[in-house]
Amino acid sequence: MSNGAHDMDGMHGFGRVDYDPNEPVFHEPWEGRMYAMMMCLGPHDVLGPDGLRAALESLEPSTYLGSTYYERWMKVIEGALLAKGFLTKEELDAKTEHFQEHVDEVPMRREDPALAKQTVDAVWDWNTPHQDVDIKARFSPGDRVRVRNVHPKGHTRLPRYVRGKQGVVVRFYGVDDFHDVQPEGASKDPQPVYNVRFEGSELWGDSAEANQSLHIDMWESYLSPAQVE
Secondary structure: OOOOOOOOOOOOOOOOOOOOOOOOOOOOHHHEEEEEHHHHHHOOOOOOOOOHHHHHOOOOOOHHOOOHHHHHHHHHHHHHOOOOOOOOHHHHHHHHHHHHHOOOEEEEEEEOHHHHHHHHHHHOOOOOEEEEOOOOOOOOOOOEEEEEOOOOOOOOOOHHOOOOOEEEEEHHHEEEEOOOOOOOOOOOEEEEEEEEEEEEEHHHHHHOOOOOOEEEEHHHHHHHHHHOO
16 A cells, blocks of 8 residues: 555656635535545444555555545445445445436435534544654754655555655654554554655656755654765
8 A cells, every 4th residue: 555546746647736725625515425424434433443544545546546535535435334234235236326316316314413513523623643752853953864765564654756765854843643553543653753855856866847855744764864975
């Protein structure tokens, strides 16, 4: 999964990213319902033990790249519900066929104020990853580092295109939970986190733009001291 289709940073062939400053939170009403379903299913461990990210990154590459954000959520929820026996394929196919034939029919709605409040509270209950623990940072601003060329099993926030590349530590943020752990919810073993600057020429060679640099936040286990040349 660490080298899957989801790791698109630095890859060629996908065209420019168009940014809409007035983009709505949800493009269609069904996307909002999909978000609410995910929040409600969370406490039931439907996507356990590895969690949402692992499920998304396990999608077949053409499916992943050909789906919108919430379409991916829908596909992994369907797969998880089937795998854990909450639904049968026959039930899912029958319901899909029904709404294809009755496109104007409004899906059933069950009012549950307590669950609605619980879901809204969960959205706003943000837990900081920062940990006030006594862990000494290995690097300091100004240190030259090299990104380890590793291929972790499972989810990782280490982009492929910086592996093996050299950069300079610009900032030390403190110690945060380390999220490259499986299964989801396992001990997050906090680590120091740094902002590292990479020159464009180091990452992309002669194809880099002049005076181009890139800043990436990185956990300490991604880094090793660079050899002085």
